[in-house]
Amino acid sequence: MNIPKSYDQLDQWTTIMFLYNSALKAINTKIEIMNNEFVHIYHYNPIEHIKSRLKSPDSIVKKLKRHGREVSIANMIEYLSDIAGIRIICSFTSDIYLIADMISRQADITVLNIKDYIKNPKPNGYKSYHMVVTIPIYLSEGPVETKVEIQIRTIAMDFWASLEHKIYYKFEGNAPRSLEVELKVCAEIVDMLDGKMFSLNESIMKISGDQPEPENRADEKRPDIWTGLLTGETQEKSLREAAKEQDADGI
Ligand code: 0O2
Numbered sequence: 001m002n003i004p005k006s007y008d009q010l011d012q013w014t015t016i017m018f019l020y021n022s023a024l025k026a027i028n029t030k031i032e033i034m035n036n037e038f039v040h041i042y043h044y045n046p047i048e049h050i051k052s053r054l055k056s057p058d059s060i061v062k063k064l065k066r067h068g069r070e071v072s073i074a075n076m077i078e079y080l081s082d083i084a085g086i087r088i089i090c091s092f093t094s095d096i097y098l099i100a101d102m103i104s105r106q107a108d109i110t111v112l113n114i115k116d117y118i119k120n121p122k123p124n125g126y127k128s129y130h131m132v133v134t135i136p137i138y139l140s141e142g143p144v145e146t147k148v149e150i151q152i153r154t155i156a157m158d159f160w161a162s163l164e165h166k167i168y169y170k171f172e173g174n175a176p177r178s179l180e181v182e183l184k185v186c187a188e189i190v191d192m193l194d195g196k197m198f199s200l201n202e203s204i205m206k207i208s209g210d211q212p213e214p215e216n217r218a219d220e221k222r223p224d225i226w227t228g229l230l231t232g233e234t235q236e237k238s239l240r241e242a243a244k245e246q247d248a249d250g251i
Contacts, residue, residue: 001077001144012073017054020084022137023146024052027086030109030135034102046095048155052086081112081132082149089158092198093118096129096152103131103150110134112147118157124180125187126161128153156190156197 003015028050035047055063060080061071069075076083088099096118104111115130129152136143153161164183167175 001146003144016073016077016083019137019144019146020054020148023135023148024054024084024086026135026137027084027109027133027148027150028052030106031086031088031099031103034099038102046090046098048089048091050086050088052084055080055083055085081147084146084148085151086148087151087153087158089153089155091155092201093154093194094198096154099152100129100131103133108136110145118153121187124164125184125190126164127157127187127190128161154190154194156193160186160190 001016001019003012003019031047031050035045039045060076060083063080064071064075067079069079090096090099100114103109110133112132112134114132117126117128117130121127131150131152132147133150134145134147137146160183163186167179167183171179
């Protein structure tokens, strides 16, 4: 993060928080537009809701100490990736990969790293898809690449994570073993629920796809993309290509 020279005299903390806050706004707008475009083309809403937050000074200090770093603004910029955080909640696990793919295709977004806790859940049962990205914030002196952590998860995964987070903080990381076991069982139930809801939705889509009304024609195209995403072929079939096919069909 290269802070412009004209900002030297200003309070550094305020400047940095201004940048992170601007990055949150920029990413939020992008995601909203992507979701609206998807609704426009496919009549389907992959995002249930979005939450965003700036990490509190207290949490920043605690995390730096936890990582064995001296508490300083320079360290916070260098070592913390989640000062600006966005959480995207969707209905189905397949939507998570679709959204992640849509984000990584944005020309001005650089993906720094990905942690896929869905394919590789944490030992406690935590599941979520994390991306650390940068987005340029255009100040008067030029662009400043600013980091944002994007967490993408289903409603069920989010429900689990909120409860686990509460328990973790209540017991300061030393929850009774019985609670940890219960949480692990709940994580398996979340898995099962996500799977069941997905297959139920697939069945609904198949049934509605049988009807040849014009409003269902866009849905008929969707399973191709879906299948690609589920088999990891996301790079091969872009939304743009799918949209072109639809245009060719005169939809
Ligand atoms: P808070 O209070 O939510 O801000 P790490 O040092 O490994 O904890 P890192 O390197 O930033 O964090 O990577 P990671 O694993 O992507 O974790 C970032 C954030 O994901 C965490 O921020 C949590 O919000 C969430 N998270 C990660 N693991 C768990 C988990 O086991 N349970 C729950 N409920 N959330 C988790 P913070 O700063 O740790 O916490």
